[in-house]
Amino acid sequence: MSERRRNALKTTLQLESQLLWVMGLVVGLSGFYLLMKYSHSRLFFCDTYIIMPAILALISGAFLLTNGFLGSWLSFRDSVFFQGLFVYLLVVIFCLQSSASVLAYFHSIKLDSDLTSLSGVFQNYTGNSQDPNSQAVDATQEELQCCGVHDYRDWLETSWFNRTGGLRVPHSCCNSTFSSCTGTVDKPWQLNTQGCQVKLEMALQFTLSFIIWLSPVVLLVEFVVFLTAGQLMRYQHFMGYHKLEKN
Template structure:
């Protein structure tokens, strides 16, 4: 027969070990969620960066890429945190657990900054695309002109025509020089195979202007970056709570007084 105190200690040890195994499984699941939200944030950053790069001629300055850069850095730290968290779940190291918590705090700061920058730019997005009208006014239809190529590429990709609509082309110098018979072929709706940009058939042209389309595209990505803050915070809370319980149940080191010899 074992003494009651020894039996209670053995039962408590088994319960603690079982709870630690459960916490480590939860931590591994949390790390997989960190990878998932990191991939989501990274894709948002890449999408915004590509949009800013492709439409750089239409933007007033390059500050709009800051949310994309912070989103990409956040995604990198989320992936690193996920890898470290998986390592923590297989080790009994207070140092690794503390480092994991530190990385989660860094991720929270980076994601908060990306969200704040995205919110700031949503409020001034209309002024960000102000140079769009000037680029359309300087259109020459020349394949050697980078601004003209950018206009045609934007109209084809965004499926738009003009700044507000196709009638904006009537006020451009290019329209008068070309004889005033039609708009660029990039205005043609892709569903009409025999469209040549003539104003006699305006229903074959894209009906929406490029300014609204471009603003909507960038606004959509900025909103994704802002909304990604919520899943990141929720996953990090799980990570904080799980590691806190693991650190609480960490076995204490036994210290001994060394003799003079």
């Protein structure tokens, strides 16, 4: 291989390594965002398996960043060992990203069953700021601008509503555009209209879909990087074996 061809491949590897950094940041942030969404709403989920795509995406992002730095280093130095490690990490990332995509798709089609605990948490609402259930409900209704599981009428069947005299829903149900809202049910236009289950599913579905569709992009970038690394390794000078002479 001519020196010009070799330098061109190294320059290409440098550019592709920078692309690996970008992909690593995007993949890692998508996993982090899903993990944060789960941590804020973990009481609503019947199990913790939905965090698996997030964890795998975080690990995959870390490996992508590591390989990006390693690829940049290889574009200036020659090392058979680190070239082999670079290719090996590409295979590991392929496995991690594929697994994250499959698990994200699996949970995206079963969000309804994953959120079966949502109704129970709303039923156990007490209005106490020290109660984890109440904190989760109020935080979700304020953040997602929703009210009840399906709509505000879900509150009419809760024990908390009966204890308040059947007059009002939690203040976190109020639409932020109405500063005078107190949560009274005789003014339903001042309340958020959508239920929290739909809003929560939409937020989670967006993140899961992002992880799913991000995987083919990452795998395509990996394939191109793999070809470049393979071309460099193909013409790498390996130390041959020599017969030892007896003294």
